[in-house]
Each structure stands twice: as C-alpha cells, then as structure tokens.
Amino acid sequence: MKLGVVQFPGSCDEVDALKACERVGDAVLLWHGEHDLKGVDAVVVPGGFSYGDYLRVGAIARFSPVMQEVAAFARDGGPVLGICNGFQVLCEAGLLPGALLPNQSLRFVCRQVGIEVVDAETSFTRACARGEELSIPVKHTTGRYYSPDPVRVVFRYTQGVNPNGSPEDIAGVANEAGNVVGLMPHPEHAVDLLHGSEDGLKLFASVAELAGV
C-alpha cells in the first residue's frame, strides 16, 4: 500500500498526514507542480492554506497540475481523502458536491470534537462501525458545509459540538461512489495516544484494508 500526500504552497498539515499514512503503509509527498502521482494507491489532500486561499478557499489549488492527475485518479475509482483545506479543494474541483462557507461565528475554531460515522461503507470508513464516535480535532474558519442537493453524508458532529453551524451537523461527505471523502476535522492529528486520541487512524486503516494490506 502506497499513499500519496499532496503538497501545495501553503499546505501546513502535509507532514502530519504523511506520518499518519506511514502508520498503515508507504507514503510519499506529491508536489503540486508535477503531473506525477508516483504510482500511489490512495491520495490524501491535506489541510493548510493552498496558494494562500486568497480568492476563495481551495479555488486556485484545483487548477494545479497535480490536481488534474488526482481528478483523473478519483474518476477511475481511486481513493482520495480531503482534510479541511483538502476538503475545500475537492469541492472546488467538483470531485465532491457542495462548498464550504465561513463559520457562522466568523471565528477560527480549534478544539477536539466528537464525530459520528454515519456511513461506514466508504473507502475511508470501512474500518469503522456505523454509529461509532471518533474524537478528532477541528481547526478552521471556513468549515460550514453547504450543498443545495442531498449528499452522501459520512460524518456528523455529535450533539452540541458543531463548530461551524453546518446544516444537519455535517462534518464530512463522500461522492456517490464512496471513493472520494472529505471532512473538516483532522484525523491526521489523532493517530497517537500522545495526541490525546488515535481515532483518526481508522480512516487511514480503512483505505489500507481496501488495498488488502
């Protein structure tokens, strides 16, 4: 199992994501300016502020050379996980439905939250049980998910902890096929008991299980 972590100018969680991927397989960084996915079996688009997010979150990153390859990989059924800014990028790229809007509070929110796995059939939740609660941190200003159409919801914030005002407490969604998943919380920051939780590891273990490793 070989996982690739995309690195844009302005990414800031790519090393944590790489370390999380290394818990379940081999992991390499994928530079934004290259068309090469290095033969990976799964792609993680990590958090940060891709290209500064100057125009709109994720708006510029979707046009990068590496994202053209990630889009083709995803359309062929390859597993792709977008975390926080990565989630925003996947929405802007049209690989996931919807968009992320500023938090209702307009404030940056950074805290540990509970999320419920409401769909354990996706490429990144197969190692979870439906209804299982995971303890994972959020840290974002633009995390209020919005979609005018019904979507495949994968994670919801547990009761009373919604940090951004997203409707129906949506924390993460998938495409129809379930191979592309995006979420605002950061599973890569919860992969060791030193982090206070290792629940995030389950997302990475899910995709490794998919590859039969």
Next chain:
Amino acid sequence: MRARVLVRPKAGILDPQGITIERALPALGFEGVENVHVGRVIELDVPDEGELRDMCEKLLANPLIEDYEIQPLS
C-alpha cells in the same frame, strides 16, 4: 476593456458578515436597516469581454454559493 465583477452570496445562504453589520448599525443610531449582504468587487482589464462570463464561472465566483454581475467600465 475595463470591467467590474460583483460577487455576492446567493440569496438564502446564511451570510454572517452581513448579519454582523446589520446588528452593528443600530448601535450607531442607524435604525431599520435590513438585508445586509457582503460580497467582493473584482476590477480587471480584459482583452476580450466575451471571456468574462467563463472567468466568473470557473474562477472569480463559485456559482454554487455565489451570484456574480459583470459591469463594463469602459
């Protein structure tokens, strides 16, 4: 050609920036102000104004959450 593009949150989408301004105005004595919405203004020189719409759809706005309006300036 010089053009101005106005980008606004779509009607019906909660706009917390607008709400914040709406709530602040009465504190300064401006009563009765409603429906405040905050967007952004992009001004640009373009060789072909026919491309502006495409630019808005693909980059300047996200049509899922934002409306845009193109105003020619020259």
